[in-house]
Amino acid sequence: xxxxxxxxxxxxxxxxxxxxxxxxxxxxxxxxxxxxxxxxxxxxxxxxxxxxxxxxxxxxxxxxxxxxxxxxxxxxxxxxxxxxxxxxxxxxxxxxxxxxxxxxxxxxxxxxxxxxxxxxxxxxxxxxxxxxxxxxxxxxxxxxxxxxxxxxxxxxxxxxxxxxxxxxxxxxxxxxxxxxxxxxxxxxxxxxxxxxxxxxxxxxxxxxxxxxxxxxxxxxxxxxxxxxxxxxxxxxxxxxxxxxxxxxxxxxxxxxxxxxxxxxxxxxxxxxxxxxxx
Amino acid sequence: xxxxxxxxxxxxxxxxxxxxxxxxxxxxxxxxxxxxxxxxxxxxxxxxxxxxxxxxxxxxxxxxxxxxxxxxxxxxxxxxxxxxxxxxxxxxxxxxxxxxxxxxxxxxxxxxxxxxxxxxxxxxxxxxxxxxxxxxxxxxxxxxxxxxxxxxxxxxxxxxxxxxxxxxxxxxxxxxxxxxxxxxxxxxxxxxxxxxxxxxxxxxxxxxxxxxxxxxxxxxxxxxxxxxxxxxxxxxxxxxxxxx
Numbered sequence: 436x437x438x439x440x441x442x443x444x445x446x447x448x449x450x451x452x453x454x455x456x457x458x459x460x461x462x463x464x465x466x467x468x469x470x471x472x473x474x475x476x477x478x479x480x481x482x483x484x485x486x487x488x489x490x491x492x493x494x495x496x497x498x499x500x501x502x503x504x505x506x507x508x509x510x511x512x513x514x515x516x517x518x519x520x521x522x523x524x525x526x527x528x529x530x531x532x533x534x535x536x537x538x539x540x541x542x543x544x545x546x547x548x549x550x551x552x553x554x555x556x557x558x559x560x561x562x563x564x565x566x567x568x569x570x571x572x573x574x575x576x577x578x579x580x581x582x583x584x585x586x587x588x589x590x591x592x593x594x595x596x597x598x599x600x601x602x603x604x605x606x607x608x609x610x611x612x613x614x615x616x617x618x619x620x621x622x623x624x625x626x627x628x629x630x631x632x633x634x635x636x637x638x639x640x641x642x643x644x645x646x647x648x649x650x651x652x653x654x655x656x657x658x659x660x661x662x663x664x665x666x667x668x669x670x671x672x673x674x675x676x677x678x679x680x681x682x683x684x685x686x687x688x689x690x691x692x693x694x695x696x697x698x699x700x701x702x703x704x705x706x707x708x709x710x711x712x713x
Numbered sequence: 714x715x716x717x718x719x720x721x722x723x724x725x726x727x728x729x730x731x732x733x734x735x736x737x738x739x740x741x742x743x744x745x746x747x748x749x750x751x752x753x754x755x756x757x758x759x760x761x762x763x764x765x766x767x768x769x770x771x772x773x774x775x776x777x778x779x780x781x782x783x784x785x786x787x788x789x790x791x792x793x794x795x796x797x798x799x800x801x802x803x804x805x806x807x808x809x810x811x812x813x814x815x816x817x818x819x820x821x822x823x824x825x826x827x828x829x830x831x832x833x834x835x836x837x838x839x840x841x842x843x844x845x846x847x848x849x850x851x852x853x854x855x856x857x858x859x860x861x862x863x864x865x866x867x868x869x870x871x872x873x874x875x876x877x878x879x880x881x882x883x884x885x886x887x888x889x890x891x892x893x894x895x896x897x898x899x900x901x902x903x904x905x906x907x908x909x910x911x912x913x914x915x916x917x918x919x920x921x922x923x924x925x926x927x928x929x930x931x932x933x934x935x936x937x938x939x940x941x942x943x944x945x946x947x948x949x950x951x952x953x954x955x956x957x
Binding site: 523 | 731
């Protein structure tokens with residue numbers, strides 16, 4: 436569904452993407468993981484036609500985004516990191532304008548809008564002005580808007596950033612539901628648990644370079660299954676173990692004790708890159 | 714073409730939601746000009762048998778068509794820098810031509826609304842003008858030209874503050890020097906030559922000629938049509954500059 440070949444992008448002297456190549460098959464929920472400024476949003480902006488690429492090629496469902504940008508855009512929906520709804524319009528007006536931009540008929544716009552508002556549990560807010568909605572409702576409306584023209588591919592750029600834990604969980608359920616309905620999802624996040632919970636496959640990006648790609652459980656298994664955090668001389672150290680018994684034996688051997696937990700993607704990211712995700 | 718209409722409709726919905734405020738806002742300037750310049754100077758100024766108010770109102774029509782058409786730039790920038798809604802258009806299958814045409818026609822619609830207000834106020838002040846074909850042709854060309862320029866500027870600026878600067882350096886001087894408040898032929902030849910470069914000078918001349926029942930001149934219409942083509946083309950090329 437997505438094919439990136441040797442993408443390069445710089446803003447002045449700052450390199451945002453450095454020879455980035457990756458591929459995302461149809462139907463996959465793919466998470467792009469990295470700290471702020473790693474190049475995640477730049478990748479999404481290029482794929483959506485919001486930024487130019489300096490060199491390389493990019494295809495969406497086989498469509499070259501440089502040669503046929505409008506055809507490529509018809510296949511995609513996008514939920515940006517920041518709210519980009521029309522605050523001065525109502526919920527229904529926002530959905531209707533989006534449907535018109537994608538050339539939908541009046542009946543399809545209305546049917547799809549009502550169906551999606553039910554889907555994101557906002558049917559009772561359809562006549563509300565967007566500027567009166569909470570952050571969580573705006574985020575759900577952005578997801579509904581991105582789906583109205585029935586895209587094959589949905590880009591979610593930090594979809595839960597700034598939302599509280601309970602709303603984040605609801606958004607996760609929604610994302611899973613959308614993916615199970617057959618929509619390929621390209622998700623960027625710097626929330627480790629979000630990528631672990633949602634993604635079929637993850638990629639680590641740091642300073643514009645792809646560092647690792649794979650299934651989360653496989654990436655984590657390379658380190659082991661259990662981790663022990665210890666504090667020595669003011670620094671945190673983490674040890675990785677293949678089983679709980681080995682980790683327990685290690686803790687007992689320590690003078691100051693340690694904290695036992697499951698290995699997570701953050702451990703894999705730190706081990707591979709030497710940097711933390713957040 | 715549905716994309717172009719979506720862009721236009723969006724601007725019209727925003728206008729509808731703030732219609733009363735917009736009408737009040739559009740009325741303030743022409744009302745003040747008519748009260749201060751028109752009434753205060755009416756008894757002391759007579760221009761070849763034409764009262765100053767009769768002279769002023771076609772100028773105010775030209776000025777309103779320019780300022781309100783150009784004001785679409787502010788709406789675009791609110792969408793671009795505050796609501797980030799411009800990204801929605803960039804990510805949608807909307808051609809540059811559709812975007813520019815939708816926004817330009819929205820600017821033109823705003824301009825027509827403000828012109829209606831000026832004419833109604835003029836009527837209330839007792840001024841009766843001839844509103845013929847050339848009057849409306851000049852209005853449409855002038856509004857289209859400045860709405861296109863507004864779209865181009867809105868794409869090229871990098872912040873709200875830049876937009877304010879452009880208005881101060883382009884629109885405000887033109888509003889005062891474009892034949893709105895005084896006849897340009899009363900100025901020295903060199904000043905006339907400079908001010909005749911401004912599209913608004915030609916719009917004022919064409920609109921005023923028809924409003925006062927005088928025969929139309931060709932040159933103002935050629936200049937305004939040329940401005941439409943140049944500014945609209947500039948706007949189409951400027952859309953690409955709004956990407957990073």
